[in-house]
Amino acid sequence: MKIDRRSFLSFVIGGAAGTALTPLPWKLTDDLSIWTQMWPWTPVPQDGEVSYVNSVCTLCPAGCGISVRKVDDRAVKIEGMAGYPGSNGNACILGMAGLQLLYSPTRVKTPLKRVGNRGEGKWKAISWDDAISEVAGKLGELRKDQSSAVAGIVGSDRGTVPQLLKRLLTAYGSPNFMCSPSMDDSYALTLKLMHGVSASAGFDIENANFVLSFGSGIIEGWGSSVRMFKANSALKDKKGKMVQIEPRLSNTAAKADQWVPVRPGTETVFALGLAYVIIQESLYNKDFVENYTAEFDAFRQMLDAYSPDKVAEITGIDAEAITTLAKAFAGASNPLAVCGRGQGTTPGSLHEFMAVHALNALVGNINKKGGVWAVPAPDYIQWPDPELDDIAQKGIQTARADGAGSEKYPHTASLLNRLPEVINSAAQSPVQALLVSGANPLYALPDSKAVKKAFDKIPFIVSFSSQMDETAQYADIILPNHAYLERYQDVPTPTGLQTPLTGLSKPVLDPLFDTKHTGDAIIMIAKALEGNIAAAFPWDNYEVCLSETLGDKWDALVENGFVAQDFQEPGWEGAFTTPSGKFEFVSKACAAESDKPVFSSVTPEGDEKTYPLILIPYDSMRLSNGFIGNPPFLTKTVEDTVLKGNDIVVEINPATAKDRLFSLNDGAPAMLSTPRGEVRVRVHLSDGIMPGFMAMARGLGHTAYDDYLAGKGANFNELIGPAEDPVSGLDSAWGIRAKLTNVPI
Amino acid sequence: MSTSDDLKTKKDSVEAGDGSGGFIILFFIIGLVASLISGWLLFPKLLYSEKKQPIDFNHALHMELVDEGCESCHFFREDGTYAGVPKLAQCIDCHEEVQGESPDEATFVEEYVTKGREVPWLIYSQQPDCVFFSHVAHVKGAGMDCATCHGPIGESTSLKVYEENRITGYSRDIWGKNISGIKKHTWDRMKMDDCAECHVKNGVNQSSVQTGKGACFVCHK
Structure with missing residues (x-):
């Protein structure tokens, strides 16, 4: 074979x-x-029972009602909750991307103790008991001789969690409770000085038909962003008018009926110029001005310096245009003037707020339909004052580290922007222990380098962050909070809403990790400190505290998500409690600065010769710029005229680009330096920014968070320093001098 | 020309008479038989791995105890979606404690009920992700019996071995036990042709309710 x-x-x-x-x-x-069709890496939606849980978003002060779609135990989509005041069924781009924060790889999954150097990222997971006793031990030790050296930083002071921290500090014996500053502080001060009331500003924008915005990014996240988007569309539908006074062609400016590109920093002068015309032409509301205001003559006299011609010279806007605009504003039936630049995350000049508010007063739309209302804060927190022991009594009498409430700044409650400098200029830091909750000062405060230096001098930092953000990275102990969709939280009136409202954020799902509610962590620390401090916290846990505090509102809040207070327009009668009992155009508080003009303007830091250009920031709906960093979905939407690869893009006018010693083409790399810092940028030639200026987006340049955010672009706060407002002491810097230099390609 | 040479060579070899022609046929037959055996018998064995269900569930026993047949446990939710295989929460109602003497029962309570773990049931009728199938349209809408597609599983006293296709990861029940794809009952196979056969026979609307598109889009959205 x-x-x-x-x-x-x-x-x-x-x-x-x-x-x-x-x-x-x-x-x-x-x-x-x-x-x-079955590649293992192809994402497949989970199959299971679909349910919806209503809650309130706490990613920004807008506090929108949300409805979270779940499949079994997994949250899969965030939508707007129909019927919630303001946002009513809609959500913003950050809110919709919120699930990526919940399921983020940068969540802090268990209490952590630092083992390496600060910021090195070396941690040891510890138990909650160990973490709490470590914090309480440290605080207990410090209390013996310097109780006031403990400071707390929160996002906003409203709501039970910040108030619990404040209570802890008070019972402990420290006055140093500080909030992240925003335009809300400036508006609150404006109302305090001009109305004589403690209130937040509410804008009845839905009933206004002429909106005069001084740089407020109405469709860029200012106020309650979802509500503002809707109000802006409604304004267009009813043929109302929107005028944007802003040096840069922002989206809001582009969509406005009129864009008035004033020189940056001259907004106050422009507002006073409008006031001048309104008074000269006798277009003001006689009833209001004659019967309900004081210091009108002083105001009128002061305005003599702001005739249209002079204002034209300063602001760069035609005198005729100023007159026309003033007449149009005063002639509208429901005009509304608003300010607070961009998203309003910086407080700005108090005089600017007062000048803009004076315009509202002149046309008599204060506490009236379509105007600005003074809205009292919801008053459900009625805890008895804690009983203080000797140490605490002595401690809270000491002066605040940040100078708020001092002789210099008697009206301001908190001046976080001043803290870094105070610490850096002292031999020994006046803050020896720092508790940070709901804030990311290391990223969000101006002059990041100085903030970091100040933090280096604080021996003990505790972060309550649920995300490994910049401040958490720099902490000694992290007591991670539940993510915002895993916890109860009261949400007081959304920023800019004209009626008091209490919302309740509810857990959408059980906590994914070994985290604890910050409210519970604070109560545990207090109990561990024993004595009067423990006695000041009679609640077993935060949920008991919250439900008892909200009392008879609790059931309705759990059921509906919010309780709206019956609140009508406050009107003028008895609304003003200033020394004169009337609306005050010129406040004595401002006149106290004898060597300064009544209305001051802020000049940007830097020497003109070295730094011939001026850099200003801008905000975008696509960049989260508060203490929450951009989730990946949000960063995906950022255009390449804002962020190209990992380079941040600055807008410059083509004329500025040509005017340089070297020529700059669109997209060319350059070094941008300011007196505070230096970063590599790319330039984008745009006619939307005036010659001599540059604009850069805020919200980028994180060093913390995941690969989708860390190292992308530059943090504007590294380039700018704070500028103290002479009256409030709050940060009023709007820009900084800068220069561009060539870099080899 | 070379043609005559070729013919000659061929003739020579045949004439050589050492049976090489027979060998060629023999080898052809060996190849044929070997491939038939491997294709029909070996291949199915290699293609599927055999897996045991975590618990041997007795459908027949449970059917006697419930009032609403299959839907007592495999129910429709309020929104019309189909709950599929029961979750632990449903079982716990009766099985908080060990009942009877079955070892499976003991394992079930010890391993899953007390530990609060879901039972990782292997689903015989799991379709690929690209298939959109609505139970409610078939059971409630068309009034079909569960057994039409799933067979008399409700009468079974124990769960059969789950044969997992090593390539696709799906159960053998989709293609059908018969490797050649021949079926005797409607529930023998769950391939696309089987869906189509019934749809055509019953004159089902040939366009998607959701998208209005026809043909493929009825099941592949």
């Missing part, structure tokens, strides 16, 4: 014929086709 080539071929042919007669080829083809 000889097996030759023919036999072999015959065998193969037989095999092929046989195989064709089996199901093998057909079955394999079918299976392979199914296999290609």
Whole structure:
């Protein structure tokens, strides 16, 4: 028997014929086709029971009602909650991307103790008991001789969690409770000085038909962003008018009926120029001005310096245009003037707020339909004052580290922006222990380098962050909070809403990790400190505290998500409690600065020769710029005229680009330096920014968070320093001098 | 020309008479038989791995105890979606404690009920993700019996071995036990052709309710 080539071929042919007669080829083809649809990395939506949980978003002060779609235990989509005041069924881009924060790889999953150097990222997971006793031990030790050296930083002071921290500090013996500053502080001060009331500013924008915005990013996240988007559309539908006074062509400016590109920093002057025309032309509301205001003559006299011609010179806007605009504003039936630059995350100049508010007063739309209302804060927190022991009594009498409430700044409650400098200029830091909750000062405060230096001098930092943000990275102990969709939280009136409202953020799902509510962590620390401090916290846990505090509102809040207070327009009668009992155009508080003009303007830091240009920031809906960093979905939407690769893009006018010693093409790399810092940028030539200025987006340049955010672009706060407002002490810097230099490509 | 040479060579080899022609046929047959055996018998064995269900569930026993047949446990939710395989929460109602003497029962309570873990049931009728299938449209809408597609599983006293396709990861029940794809009952196979066969026979609307698109879009959205 000889097996030759023919036999072999015959065998193969037989095999092929046989195989064709089996199901093998057909079955394999079918299976392979199914296999290609089953790559293990293809995301497949979970199958299960669908449910919706209503809650309130706490990612920004807007506090929108949200409805979270779940499949079994997994949250899969965030939508707006229909019927919630303001946002009513809609959500913003950050709110919709919120699930990526919940399921983020940068969540802090368990209490952590630093083992490496600060910021090195070396941690040891510890138990909650160990973490609490470590914090309480440290605080207990410090309390013996310097109780006021403990400071707390929160996002906003409203709501039970910040108030619990404040209570802890008070019972402990420290006055140093500080909030992240925003335009809300400036508006609150404006109302305090001009109305004489403690209130927040509410804007009845839905009923206004002429909106005069001084740089407020109405469709860039100012106020309650979802509500503002809706109000802006409604304004267009009813043929109302929107005028944007802003040096840069922002989205709001582009969509406005009129864009008035004033020189940056001259907004106050422009507002006073409008006031001048309104008074000169006798277009003001006589009833209001004559019966309900004081210091009108002083105001009128002061305005003599702000005739349209002079204002034109300063602001760069035609005198005629100023007059026309003033007449149009005063002639509208429901005009509304608002300010607070961009998203309002910086407080700005108090004089600017007062000048803009004076415009509202002149046209008499204060506490009236379509105007600005003074809205009292919801008053559900009625805890008895804690009983203070000797240490605490002595401690809270000491002066605040940040100078708020001092002789210099008697009206301001908190001046976080001053803290870094105070610490850096002291031999020993006046803050020896720092508790940070709901804030990311290391990223969000101006002059990041100085803030970091100040933090280096604080021996003990505790972060309550649920995310590994910049401040958490720099902490000694992290007591991670539940993520915002895993916890109860009261949400007082959304920023800018004209009626008091209490919302309740509810857990959408059980906590994914070994985290604890910051409210619970604070109560645990207090209990561990024993004595009067423990006695000041009679609640077993935060949920008990919250439900007892909200009292009879609790059931309605759990059921509906919010309780709206019946609140009508406050009107003018008895609304003002200033020393004169009337609305005050010129406050004594401002006049106290004898060597300064009544209305001051802020000049940007830096020497003109070295730094011929001026850098200003801008905000975008696509960049989260508060203490929450951008989730990946949000960063995906950022255009390449804002962020190109990892380079931040600055807008400059083509004329500025040509005017340089070297020429800059669109997209060219350059070094941008300011007196505070230096970053590599790319330039984008745009006619939307005036010659001599540059604009850069805020919200980028994180060093913390995941690969989708860390290292992308530059943090504007690294380039700018704070500028103290002479009256409030709050940060009023709007820009900084800067220069561009060539870099080899 | 070479043609005459070829013919001559061929003739020579045949004439050589050492049976090489027979060998060629023999090898052809060996190849044929070997491939038939491997294709029909070996291939199915290799293609599927055999897996045991975590708990041997007795459908028949449970059917006697419930009032609403299959839907007592495999129910429709209020929004019309189909709950599929029961979750632990449903079982716990009766099985908080060990009942009877079955070892499976003991394992079930010890491993899953007390530990609060879901049972990782292997689903015989799981379709690929690209298939959109609505139970409510078939059971409530068309009034079909569960057994039409799933067979008399409700009468079974124990769960059969789950044969997992090593390539696709799906159960053998989709293609059908019969490797050649021949079926005797409606529930023997769950391939696309089987869906189509019934849809055509019953004159089902040939366009998608959701998208209005026809043909493929009825099931592949």
